[in-house]
Amino acid sequence: MIKEEIIKGLKEGKIKLHEIEKYTSIEEAVELRRLFIERITGTKLKHISNYSINMEEAQKRNIENPIGTIQIPLGIAGPIKIRGEHAKGKFYIPLATSEGALVASVNRGCSAITKAGGATVRITEDKMTRAPVIRTESIQEALKVREWIQENFERLKEAAESTTRHGKLIKIDPILIVGPYLYPRFVFTTGDSMGMNMVTIATEEAMKLLTKETGAHLIALSGNACVDKKPAALNLIEGRGKSLTAEVKIPAKIVERILKTTPKAIQEVNLAKNFAGSAISGSMGFNAHYANIIGAIFLATGQDEAHITEGSLGITTAEEINGDLYFSVTLPDVPLATVGGGTRLETATECLEIMGVRGSGKVHKFAEIVAGAVLAGELSLMGALAAGHLARAHMRLGRGS
Numbered sequence: 400m401i402k403e404e405i406i407k408g409l410k411e412g413k414i415k416l417h418e419i420e421k422y423t424s425i426e427e428a429v430e431l432r433r434l435f436i437e438r439i440t441g442t443k444l445k446h447i448s449n450y451s452i453n454m455e456e457a458q459k460r461n462i463e464n465p466i467g468t469i470q471i472p473l474g475i476a477g478p479i480k481i482r483g484e485h486a487k488g489k490f491y492i493p494l495a496t497s498e499g500a501l502v503a504s505v506n507r508g509c510s511a512i513t514k515a516g517g518a519t520v521r522i523t524e525d526k527m528t529r530a531p532v533i534r535t536e537s538i539q540e541a542l543k544v545r546e547w548i549q550e551n552f553e554r555l556k557e558a559a560e561s562t563t564r565h566g567k568l569i570k571i572d573p574i575l576i577v578g579p580y581l582y583p584r585f586v587f588t589t590g591d592s593m594g595m596n597m598v599t600i601a602t603e604e605a606m607k608l609l610t611k612e613t614g615a616h617l618i619a620l621s622g623n624a625c626v627d628k629k630p631a632a633l634n635l636i637e638g639r640g641k642s643l644t645a646e647v648k649i650p651a652k653i654v655e656r657i658l659k660t661t662p663k664a665i666q667e668v669n670l671a672k673n674f675a676g677s678a679i680s681g682s683m684g685f686n687a688h689y690a691n692i693i694g695a696i697f698l699a700t701g702q703d704e705a706h707i708t709e710g711s712l713g714i715t716t717a718e719e720i721n722g723d724l725y726f727s728v729t730l731p732d733v734p735l736a737t738v739g740g741g742t743r744l745e746t747a748t749e750c751l752e753i754m755g756v757r758g759s760g761k762v763h764k765f766a767e768i769v770a771g772a773v774l775a776g777e778l779s780l781m782g783a784l785a786a787g788h789l790a791r792a793h794m795r796l797g798r799g800s
């Protein structure tokens with residue numbers, strides 16, 4: 400079929416947007432879809448059409464109805480010295496953002512941390528979860544099903560793990576009950592993948608066994624107690640993805656020289672803003688801007704962008720100790736991957752390579768670098784707020800004035 404015939408078919412509704420590949424090559428289908436959108440919306444998609452990634456590969460696993468790509472400016476911060484269990488040494492951090500001042504801020508934090516001897520970082524938990532919702536006949540029945548799950552964990556584990564080489568079911572906990580509804584939270588380790596496809600497929604297999612044996616009815620494979628892509632107290636407390644913590648002790652002189660403020664001023668801003676301010680607002684983000692750094696790294700490295708909302712959870716502490724600054728960040732809920740999902744895209748691969756964390760065996764190193772980067776960005780913004788520099792910085796770097 401020639402191009403104009405396909406466009407005509409699209410206009411007349413005889414060909415669907417996702418069916419163009421039936422009539423032509425994938426490459427031309429992308430072009431025709433874009434051409435059609437240009438014509439019916441009266442636009443010219445010059446920049447969207449300009450890309451170098453392999454769209455044929457992307458279309459297999461990452462995108463439907465592709466018309467091109469978007470471009471987000473990519474900056475680099477660092478080096479930051481990290482003293483982790485998996486990441487040891489100095490690293491540069493790729494950050495994709497359109498928020499002027501963000502890269503400068505993380506860069507400044509990296510500089511202060513590195514001059515102070517580096518950030519100590521640790522992964523405290525590592526898991527991915529899927530919690531279906533099951534309907535039973537009554538509360539009594541719900542309690543019986545809960546007991547069945549507890550007694551038959553090994554059988555459920557075997558069923559779940561039959562679908563994956565890397566996914567391991569480590570527990571089903573908690574098992575929440577609301578009237579006749581039951582929410583068993585399946586908790587897995589997922590190797591170097593973020594794991595949501597993996598644990599969804601594995602949980603479905605376990606649920607086949609559960610529903611067959613108990614007669615309970617599966618209402619939905621995700622019952623929202625997972626909790627995927629929403630901020631939740633359960634994730635804050637139990638953890639999800641990688642649970643991360645990072646700390647640094649910074650001599651007062653470095654705080655004064657690089658952050659233009661004092662340890663005491665940062666301690667007070669943290670107490671008044673991140674603790675009291677967040678508490679009075681009912682916020683679950685007892686921090687200034689984890690989402691900024693998590694978001695910029697996620698976009699750069701092909702993570703699932705909807706998980707930025709989970710990465711925004713967490714608590715910052717700041718204390719003046721013997722005149723110096725002790726500063727820490729704790730992020731209980733950071734879903735991360737160095738394998739699978741969007742990490743396969745060529746630009747993501749390159750960004751992962753900058754940090755030496757591409758592919759199998761690298762996700763823990765990556766997680767520790769992410770924790771260090773968040774520590775840097777949080778420290779710099781808290782410094783700017785304490786110094787009264789926030790508006791000024793954004794006038795200069797966010798408005799070009």
Ligand SMILES: CC(C)(COP(=O)([O-])OP(=O)([O-])OC[C@H]1O[C@@H](n2cnc3c(N)ncnc32)[C@H](O)[C@@H]1OP(=O)([O-])[O-])[C@@H](O)C(=O)NCCC(=O)NCCSC(=O)C[C@@](C)(O)CC(=O)[O-]
Binds near residue numbers: 507658687788792
């Ligand atoms: C903007 C700075 C860093 C200036 O900071 P400064 O100390 O005035 O700048 P400086 O010229 O003295 O430079 C100090 C260091 O900053 C870095 N730096 C400085 N300029 C650049 C640049 N152009 N490019 C790269 N790096 C830069 C660099 O490391 C430099 O050291 P050097 O390398 O020169 O030895 C500081 O004022 C700052 O960090 N401000 C905070 C900005 C920030 O964190 N913005 C995040 C977004 S805020 C937001 O979205 C969330 C919010 C605020 O609503 C959340 C909430 O409610 O809290």
Ligand SMILES: NC(=O)C1=CN([C@@H]2O[C@H](COP(=O)(O)OP(=O)(O)OC[C@H]3O[C@@H](n4cnc5c(N)ncnc54)[C@H](OP(=O)(O)O)[C@@H]3O)[C@@H](O)[C@H]2O)C=CC1
Binds near residue numbers: 593627736738739
């Ligand atoms: N399905 C859903 O409900 C949801 C899906 N998503 C999407 O899911 C995707 C991520 O799912 P995810 O399961 O992580 O990725 P993939 O679906 O890409 O699965 C990862 C694949 O990599 C294989 N693999 C190879 N080496 C490794 C290794 N070292 N560690 C772990 N796995 C390895 C796994 O094999 P094997 O399984 O045999 O171990 C599996 O086939 C993203 O695109 C995300 O947007 C997001 C939220 C919900």
